[in-house]
Amino acid sequence: MEQNQIVSLSGGKDSTALLLMMLERGEPIHSVVFFDTGWEFPQMLDHIDLLEERTGIKIVRLKPTLSFEYWMIERPLTDRRGYSWPSPIRRWCTREKFNAINKYANQHKPWVQCIGYAADEAERQSKEIVKRRRNLRFPLIEWDITEDMALQYCRKRGYHWSGLYDVYRRVSCFCCPLQRMSDLRKLRKQFPELWQRMLDMDSRIDKNGGFKDYKTVHDLDRRFADEDRQMFFYKLSK
Numbered sequence: 001m002e003q004n005q006i007v008s009l010s011g012g013k014d015s016t017a018l019l020l021m022m023l024e025r026g027e028p029i030h031s032v033v034f035f036d037t038g039w040e041f042p043q044m045l046d047h048i049d050l051l052e053e054r055t056g057i058k059i060v061r062l063k064p065t066l067s068f069e070y071w072m073i074e075r076p077l078t079d080r081r082g083y084s085w086p087s088p089i090r091r092w093c094t095r096e097k098f099n100a101i102n103k104y105a106n107q108h109k110p111w112v113q114c115i116g117y118a119a120d121e122a123e124r125q126s127k128e129i130v131k132r133r134r135n136l137r138f139p140l141i142e143w144d145i146t147e148d149m150a151l152q153y154c155r156k157r158g159y160h161w162s163g164l165y166d167v168y169r170r171v172s173c174f175c176c177p178l179q180r181m182s183d184l185r186k187l188r189k190q191f192p193e194l195w196q197r198m199l200d201m202d203s204r205i206d207k208n209g210g211f212k213d214y215k216t217v218h219d220l221d222r223r224f225a226d227e228d229r230q231m232f233f234y235k236l237s238k
């Protein structure tokens with residue numbers, strides 16, 4: 001029996017290119033699934049709407065059972081409230097995402113999930129957890145499409161994410177602690193309202209398990225403010 005191809009769409013350049021290329025190649029698509037973490041850049045949500053409008057495909061929008069803010073800040077646990085910020089060893093957020101997409105896919109058996117890993121990030125495909133799952137397909141790797149090629153392809157078709165990819169090389173949840181430090185600096189400077197949202201969430205965490213190598217986002221904010229001050233005086237002294 002033919003498997004239902006479910007496209008996993010994060011909305012970023014790679015999964016967008018994946019969807020558009022599959023359509024261009026006439027690949028059968030059962031459905032396109034977008035998991036809205038609630039921590040998306042507003043520009044990304046606009047992009048999803050645009051993609052839906054232009055392709056004419058109804059994008060299935062999934063959400064966590066309870067909001068990420070609830071899991072992080074409110075959820076009653078034995079010794080505290082909330083899981084605190086995600087970290088490499090506390091990726092409760094990706095577990096939620098994985099479960100929601102799997103739950104959806106299991107309602108449409110037999111299925112194969114198409115994931116937009118690019119050819120130059122094939123190491124993600126070789127991770128143990130991914131290797132153990134057989135019903136995954138990585139068309140961009142099959143077609144040798146790199147991240148740069150994916151971005152160019154999307155741009156040529158008029159997708160610009162309102163400039164998000166002029167700022168970032170990769171786009172994920174705006175407050176992801178697993179992103180690069182340089183990207184967090186950019187967030188603070190170029191998207192101050194989102195940075196403020198991070199600070200507000202940080203203040204509400206009961207026992208903060210830390211954000212990257214910092215105890216809190218507020219500590220990181222102080223570091224960035226210090227850097228700005230030093231740069232200001234450096235420029236004055238020149």
Ligand code: SF4
Binds near residue numbers: 039097172177
């Ligand atoms: S991008 Fe970061 S915060 Fe968002 S789901 Fe993935 S690991 Fe979690």
